[in-house]
Amino acid sequence: MNTNIEPFAIVTIPACDEADRIERCIAALAVQRDRFGAPLAADAFEILVFANNCTDGTSAVARRFADSVPQRVVVIEEELPSEMANAGWARKRAMDLAADRLDALGPGGVIMSTDADSCVGPAWFSSNLHELANGVECVAGYIDAEPLEIVSLGRDFLSRGRLEDTYLSLAAEIVARCDPRAHDPWPNHRVSSGASLAVTVAAYRAIGGLPARALGEDAALTAALDEAGFKVRHSLxxxxxxxxxxxGRAPGGAADTMQRRLADLNAPCDDDLEPALQIARRAMYRSLFRRAWQSALEDGPMSARLCIPSDFVRRLRAEEATLREAWEAVSGRSPVLTVHRTLRPSELPRQIAIARMIVASLRAAAITRTAAPGGRLHREGSGEPELA
Structure with a gap:
């Protein structure tokens, strides 16, 4: 076990029929460096490959390749029952096994997760630890496409992706500035993916481990941590x-989405890509709602702004709803926050232009507040978010 002050970690890799990719995934972990470029000690972390329901010899390939890398590689092979033979349950099983191992080694452990069809960056491990050392309990990394593969899908598909990524970046800045979280400041992103997660064992245990679901287990993990009061950093x-x-391996997963978009380059974007003004409005109201909910402020003014019954929030308090449950209920009831439609790529150039104007306004407001402490994000006396 690593005796440095840095926590000991296990990197988990759930794998189902990944014989052709698992070596590349492990190799990327084998050549990890610190943030200054020096190779990491061989005992900085262990690698746990959880080969589930494989028919292509994934586990044999991983065991054979393990002899080539400096880290300890543990390969566990299991046949999950049909109702659990999916990406979500496989990740949960892998992370639970890692948590058990880390518990046996002592306090302060960290579970990390990536995917067998992914390659972590050279300082991925060290950058995760650096973020954790800043006081957060979970780090969600940035997911990029493998360059040759994305380019091979064609110029039009790549152009669509570049538009979406541009808008996603602007949306992340809008949200970070309108609904600031001290532990997750801009620059950041808005994605929680199992291809890059790091979480302390203590926080993982506190929420009962990875939520059990076939898809979306990664986003469910960060949501559960946030709801429990743990800090999640979305690091670039x-x-x-x-x-x-x-x-792909998971029905309804990323591969299915890519198939739809290849067939129709103007297929709808992800559900959370709303029009820019609505992104700003939602983030500002969420910030106001969070402060009001946590401070037990009078509910009337908030209800009026959101056009919901005056006793709606009060009833949620009486039902002992959590902040997340309350916000979801309010979002579903308020016409101000209603999701009217999903954007299409053809609409993104206009929305990008609007988002850039919003970002410029928010940056200018931040400079004004810095120059004159006490400046406000909201119009004096109006109670309405300042959107421009």
Missing amino acids: DVVVQTSCRIL
Whole structure:
């Protein structure tokens, strides 16, 4: 076990029929460096490959390749029952096994997760630890596409992706400035993916481990941690490149989405890509709601702004709803926060232009507040968010 002050960690890799990719994934972990470029000690972390329901010899390939890398590689092979033979349950099983191992080694452990079809960046491990050392309990890394694979899908598909990534970056800044979280400041992103997660064992245990679900287990983990009061950092310094394959392992997963978009380049974007003004409005109201909920402020003014019954929030308090449950209920009831439609790529150039104007306004407001402490994000006396 590593005796440095840095926590000991296990990197988990759930793998189902990944014989052709698992070596590349492990190799990227084998050559990890610190943030100054020096190779990490061989005992800085262990690698746990959880080969589930494989028919292509994934575990044999991983065991054979383990002899080539400096880290200890543990390969566990299991046949999950049909109702659990999916990406979510496989990740949960892998992370639970890592948590058990780390508990046996002592306090302060960290579980990290990536995917067998992904390659972590050279300082991925060290950057995760650096973020954790800043006082957060979980780090969600940035997921990038494998360059050759994304380019091979064609110029039009790549252009669509570049538009979406541009808008996602602007949306992340809008949210970070309108609904600031001290532990997750801009620059950041808005994605929680199992291809790059790091979480302390203590926080993982506190929420009962990875939520059990076939899909979306990664986002559910960060949501559960946030709801429990743990800090989640969405770091742009922690980077993973993942495959762009269109024949995936998980029905309804990323590969299926890519197939739809290849067939129709103007297919709808992800559900959370709203029009820019609505992104700003939602983030500002969420910030106001969080402060009001946590401070037990009078509910009337907030209800009026959101156009919901005056006793709606009060009833949620009486039902002992959590902040997340209350916000979801309010979002579903308020016409101000209603999701009217999903954007299409053809609409993104206009929304990008609007988002850039919003960002410029928010940056200017931040400079004004810095120059004159006490400046406000909201119009004096109006109670309405300042959107321009």
